[in-house]
Amino acid sequence: MKAKVHVTLKPGVLDPQGKAVHHALESLGFAGIGGVRQGKYIELDVAETDPAKAKVQVEEMCKKLLANTVIENFAIDLEG
């Protein structure tokens, strides 16, 4: 079963990486960009075939390693 995890900064948390990308895009001549936020995208293959159990397992992974839940949110999509 494939798990797709998005880890994004919580609203209100400063995002210097996003700011740098925003600035770089403007330097390249792209206009009309309101804001840029950058997060992480992680694809995992898990052996667990029960979607409910797989979700619990991946949530645990997010809390323990993939996301810093003080400043980041995570979202999990399961496929197959």
Add this chain to the structure above:
Amino acid sequence: MKAKVHVTLKPGVLDPQGKAVHHALESLGFAGIGGVRQGKYIELDVAETDPAKAKVQVEEMCKKLLANTVIENFAIDLEG
């Protein structure tokens, strides 16, 4: 209009960051993980309201800055 961009390594390109995450998850006791690939997730607010034009603009941003098209693929989702 909000654009969500996923930048992922092309299949076959080595992903040391994903390998490190995989290894760390195993060290934490998570079993049955087949593979981990890590990519980037970028959210942009663009002023353009026409979806077709916004897509062209964001594609241009991906090719010029956000993705290294030699080793990375990108996917764009537009919202509202």
